[in-house]
Amino acid sequence: MRWVALMPLRGGSKAIPHKNIRRLAGRPLFAWSLEQALLSECFDELFVASDSEKIRRCVTAEFGDRVTVMDRSPDNCTDQASTESVMLEFRERVPADVLCVIQATSPLTRDADFRMAKEKFLSEQLDSLLTAAEFRRFLWSRAGLALNYDPANRPRRQEFDGALVENGAFYFTRDAILKQHRNRLGGRIGIHVMDPETLVEVDNAEDWAVVEQLLRRRDWPAQWLARKRLRAFVVDVDGTLTDGGMYYAANGEAMKKFDTRDAHGLARLREHGIRVCVISRENSPAVAARMIKLGIGDYFPGVLDKRAFLQEKFESWGMKFNEIAYMGDDLPDLDCMADAGVSFSPGDAVPEILAAADYVSSRMGGAGAVREVADLIVASQLHAGVADHD
CATH class of the missing domain: 3.90.550.10 (Spore Coat Polysaccharide Biosynthesis Protein SpsA; Chain A)
Known part of the structure; x- marks a missing residue:
């Protein structure tokens, strides 16, 4: 039949x-x-x-x-x-x-x-x-x-x-x-x-x-993500970890605004065995200082071809592109999102990214979007652990 x-x-x-x-x-x-x-x-x-x-x-x-x-x-x-x-x-x-x-x-x-x-x-x-x-x-x-x-x-x-x-x-x-x-x-x-x-x-x-x-x-997102068996989370900086704004001090130094909730989300990922990688086309001292404070060693600034760079990096880590989650907000992130095991975007990403993302956060870039995604991934790890135990 x-x-x-x-x-x-x-x-x-x-x-x-x-x-x-x-x-x-x-x-x-x-x-x-x-x-x-x-x-x-x-x-x-x-x-x-x-x-x-x-x-x-x-x-x-x-x-x-x-x-x-x-x-x-x-x-x-x-x-x-x-x-x-x-x-x-x-x-x-x-x-x-x-x-x-x-x-x-x-x-x-x-x-x-x-x-x-x-x-x-x-x-x-x-x-x-x-x-x-x-x-x-x-x-x-x-x-x-x-x-x-x-x-x-x-x-x-x-x-x-x-x-x-x-x-x-x-x-x-x-x-x-x-x-x-x-x-x-x-x-x-x-x-x-x-x-x-x-x-x-x-x-x-x-x-x-x-x-x-x-x-x-x-718990749908957790069930869905649990099937992905993710090993790493890669996130863009401007417009994702930040609101995309550029703030300048009196001395002309550029500053960035980060959300502490996102920092806690990244920490939770690492606590649950997910490798955290931060990548950016820019080379900002403010971002570098933030990464040092968060203890994130896999921070890669000044990367123009993110897809090629990450492919080489994943091979050295013994990972495949489909084992990582990628979160970005603008056109330079499209290639990585297309090849990633699962892709995310903040709610205010450009239309092309919103259309390509597997999951769009209800929050905006620099305002808790990364924390929302991190919590979903952590929940998926817990869900996968229960499934394996069963």
């Missing part, structure tokens, strides 16, 4: 411009649930269909050949177009026994949700499946009628079963059902129940703020 997953992504979004590729908690919106679908190992192939060349490039940059990107008919990208119209167009192009449609607006979906839903689908011999979450609230119609309980016998909250609300995270549909009913649901229908928090879909700015906080509370 061939299982195929499809994520439809439109280029137009009125409530939140460029919503599908806008960064949510450090990653493009679409990447959250798509990554979990890949991790679930439930599907023979995963596709993204979009009318936007920018979205297609972004998906390819994020997932490479792990996800197949294809065009989407303009007729199926209007405000009136249904998800079914995309599914029907897709089935004419890609054969599948079961099609899973994944919604990018449900970034709280976990890999376990796909696995449990597939197990339910197969064990119960279902024809289609939807996802839902429990809703333990009393519902009323606008006409003043109770819809899901008897007001004369009002149950206590802990005794109230409530209802299941469709959350739209993903759907499973057998091809025969889609062909016959031209609908994602039909035949024997099952429901996979997800966490209550997954009722929140990203449709407006308020949803965005709520979901971003929920994602940042999860």
Whole structure:
């Protein structure tokens, strides 16, 4: 049986411009649930269909050949177009026994949700499946009628079963059902129940703020980084460890502003066995003095070709580029970020860097961005240690 997953992504979004590729908690919106679908190992192939060349490039940059990107008919990208119209167009192009449609607006979906839903689908011999979450609230119609309980016998909250609300995270549909009913649901229908928090879909700015906080509370970044097995952290200076500003004393000496939180973050990395390397195109006495104070011996100023310099340095250390994390904010950092095992940027980096970074800090350069990233890497080391122990 061939299982195929499809994520439809439109280029137009009125409530939140460029919503599908806008960064949510450090990653493009679409990447959250798509990554979990890949991790679930439930599907023979995963596709993204979009009318936007920018979205297609972004998906390819994020997932490479792990996800197949294809065009989407303009007729199926209007405000009136249904998800079914995309599914029907897709089935004419890609054969599948079961099609899973994944919604990018449900970034709280976990890999376990796909696995449990597939197990339910197969064990119960279902024809289609939807996802839902429990809703333990009393519902009323606008006409003043109770819809899901008897007001004369009002149950206590802990005794109230409530209802299941469709959350739209993903759907499973057998091809025969889609062909016959031209609908994602039909035949024997099952429901996979997800966490209550997954009722929140990203449709407006308020949803965005709520979901971003929920994602940042999860340990996703630590799990993701733990798989990288990082050995070193390389960070740029101007615009990353500093705010990029140049301050001059009366004698003409240039000064830099550093954040003490970043210094503590670098110290934590070293305490957990991560080698810290600081690199810069500039040769600043102020930065050199700061590195001495922090006890960072791997400080390399005046490096114009960072990629070539680091390649030689890593070879002498017995490391590979994909074993290091790199954090930068401007165009000279692009080559290093492309080859690094994982790349980071402060929140105010130039657009090209923001697009290339695997994770964008919620903080600005010189204002705790490095500390945020350092804490994530340390958490990943602890997570990896627990996994190895288990």
